[in-house]
Amino acid sequence: MTSGFHSLIRRFVAYLGTLLVVAVSALFLIDHFVFAPALMREEVALANKELLRIENSLNQNRAALMAHVRDWAHWDDTYEFIQGQHTTYADANFSKEMFEDLHTQLMVFFDAEGAPAFVAGIDPETNAYSLCTRAMGPCEWAEPMVKSVRPILADVPDSGLSFNLAHPRASLAAIAPILRTDRQGPRKGWLLTIRLIDARLTNLLEEQTGLPVQILAQPAGSQSDHQINLQRSDDALRSSHYLRSDTPGYDLILNTRIPRDRFKAGTETFRYALSWTAALLIAVIGLVLLLLFTVVLRPLSQFIRFTSNQHTFESTTNFGELSRVPSSLLIRKDEFGKLARHFQRMINRQNNQAKTLKALSMQDPLTTLPNRRKYDATLEQQLAEGDEKELSAMMVDIDHFKKYNDQYGHQAGDVCLVKVAEGMQKSLEGTGFLIARTGGEEFSVLMPNTSLDVATRYAEKLRKAVEELALIHEASPMASVVTLSVGVTSTREAETRSATALMRSADKALYAAKANGRNRVFCYRKPEAVV
Numbered sequence: 060m061t062s063g064f065h066s067l068i069r070r071f072v073a074y075l076g077t078l079l080v081v082a083v084s085a086l087f088l089i090d091h092f093v094f095a096p097a098l099m100r101e102e103v104a105l106a107n108k109e110l111l112r113i114e115n116s117l118n119q120n121r122a123a124l125m126a127h128v129r130d131w132a133h134w135d136d137t138y139e140f141i142q143g144q145h146t147t148y149a150d151a152n153f154s155k156e157m158f159e160d161l162h163t164q165l166m167v168f169f170d171a172e173g174a175p176a177f178v179a180g181i182d183p184e185t186n187a188y189s190l191c192t193r194a195m196g197p198c199e200w201a202e203p204m205v206k207s208v209r210p211i212l213a214d215v216p217d218s219g220l221s222f223n224l225a226h227p228r229a230s231l232a233a234i235a236p237i238l239r240t241d242r243q244g245p246r247k248g249w250l251l252t253i254r255l256i257d258a259r260l261t262n263l264l265e266e267q268t269g270l271p272v273q274i275l276a277q278p279a280g281s282q283s284d285h286q287i288n289l290q291r292s293d294d295a296l297r298s299s300h301y302l303r304s305d306t307p308g309y310d311l312i313l314n315t316r317i318p319r320d321r322f323k324a325g326t327e328t329f330r331y332a333l334s335w336t337a338a339l340l341i342a343v344i345g346l347v348l349l350l351l352f353t354v355v356l357r358p359l360s361q362f363i364r365f366t367s368n369q370h371t372f373e374s375t376t377n378f379g380e381l382s383r384v385p386s387s388l389l390i391r392k393d394e395f396g397k398l399a400r401h402f403q404r405m406i407n408r409q410n411n412q413a414k415t416l417k418a419l420s421m422q423d424p425l426t427t428l429p430n431r432r433k434y435d436a437t438l439e440q441q442l443a444e445g446d447e448k449e450l451s452a453m454m455v456d457i458d459h460f461k462k463y464n465d466q467y468g469h470q471a472g473d474v475c476l477v478k479v480a481e482g483m484q485k486s487l488e489g490t491g492f493l494i495a496r497t498g499g500e501e502f503s504v505l506m507p508n509t510s511l512d513v514a515t516r517y518a519e520k521l522r523k524a525v526e527e528l529a530l531i532h533e534a535s536p537m538a539s540v541v542t543l544s545v546g547v548t549s550t551r552e553a554e555t556r557s558a559t560a561l562m563r564s565a566d567k568a569l570y571a572a573k574a575n576g577r578n579r580v581f582c583y584r585k586p587e588a589v590v
């Protein structure tokens with residue numbers, strides 16, 4: 060038997076199992092090292108794009124503020140107002156509603172020296188509208204913003220300048236020099252407008268971009284490298300991004316939250332494909348093993364079982380006659396079928412040879428009569444068949460055969476033996492008795508289902524038949540022809556119902572025939588009654 064790893068099925072299971080593990084591991088590695096990182100890179104790119112989109116939207120709002128400031132600063136009325144010539148300008152143009160409508164918090168008119176000449180706006184803390192000639196008194200809340208802008212006034216180009224402010228509040232600022240409508244100078248001052256980056260503006264940005272927006276001012280340096288900063292959770296990507304601010308020491312940070320739907324859908328699709336691939340692989344490998352088992356291994360083990368049984372059969376029977384290959388193998392149309400048929404042809408040939416050998420081993424080559432081996436086997440078989448049946452046997456010996464050999468030579472002796480055998484066969488023809496040559500010039504006859512009386516009559520017939528052959532035996536001291544002495548007995552007369560006892564009794568009878576002058580039949584009866 061094949062065992063352990065040498066078994067084909069175990070080897071195939073091991074190989075295919077390894078293949079499965081390698082394939083599934085490869086898929087997982089691809090997922091982990093190729094697919095997921097690619098999706099994450101795509102996510103980072105998306106986060107960058109979205110942040111940029113929000114920033115662009117903010118910039119557009121700042122550009123709108125800039126356009127508004129430019130309109131006001133390049134207006135002849137403003138030009139006159141900053142020079143103190145337009146006395147109704149303030150009353151005509153400023154009101155709390157105007158600031159609310161324009162979404163602006165503060166407007167500051169600087170004179171030609173850069174000093175705040177007029178301040179108007181809504182205090183973000185108190186929501187109180189104030190209008191002053193300086194950033195003092197009720198307009199003191201505007202002072203930090205005014206202070207942070209003053210140093211850059213001289214650098215503002217005619218087209219104006221807009222920027223982000225991070226202190227004291229996150230806001231958009233736009234500043235333009237005050238010129239005539241035809242853009243002719245000289246500059247008579249600057250107009251600054253501030254719009255807070257408050258809930259209203261972030262709501263607007265959210266509407267414009269479709270993403271949640273949060274813009275915070277914080278002391279510079281808290282976000283070290285001003286790079287995009289990402290934080291992943293299961294369903295969202297929190298991204299933050301530094302926004303340029305013109306307030307020294309402060310930064311503006313833009314935060315948003317991007318849903319990870321695409322990433323999740325991508326991973327789920329890939330994992331779904333992965334699970335199906337793994338399941339398919341397992342199914343294919345299972346099918347391969349099943350096919351392998353049914354198509355190859357099962358007939359193979361059937362063959363192995365058959366051949367190992369042959370070995371047992373061969374060793375327990377004479378001459379190695381083999382049984383037929385199972386018909387389930389013989390009828391196959393594949394290679395196993397071919398092999399089985401070749402095998403069967405070899406078995407047939409061997410069985411024929413075995414039969415011939417067996418026959419030869421049971422036959423006397425000179426007379427072609429069955430030999431002692433055959434006689435003994437048949438006797439044992441007959442005895443084993445039933446206790447009831449009477450079985451008789453005779454032992455036949457050619458009288459003075461040594462003298463025949465001496466007289467006519469050994470070859471003539473052989474011819475004589477053949478003729479005697481033929482004569483005996485002829486005389487017992489049709490009886491079904493077994494006539495065997497059981498010694499040199501000794502024969503035995505087995506007579507199943509025959510009583511001693513009947514057997515004795517056949518013995519006499521046989522003796523007479525050989526005598527009547529008239530085979531000249533000049534050296535015989537008691538006849539001119541070849542004669543026989545015969546001892547007969549039966550199982551009823553033998554000591555026990557056994558081959559040894561039966562033949563011993565027959566031998567005794569033969570001895571008696573010889574002792575009483577030869578050329579006669581004697582039978583053995585119990586108890587020692589020799590007649």
Ligand SMILES: Nc1nc2c(ncn2[C@@H]2O[C@H](COP(=O)(O)OP(=O)(O)OP(=O)(O)O)[C@@H](O)[C@H]2O)c(=O)[nH]1
Nearest residue numbers: 456457458459460461462464469470472473499500
């Ligand atoms: N030609 C020939 N002779 C054989 C063969 N087998 C045995 N013999 C001879 O048969 C003779 C048997 O001799 P014995 O046992 O003395 O018996 P016998 O001469 O027949 O004397 P009795 O049996 O007492 O009458 C021997 O000479 C053997 O050599 C054989 O196959 N061929």
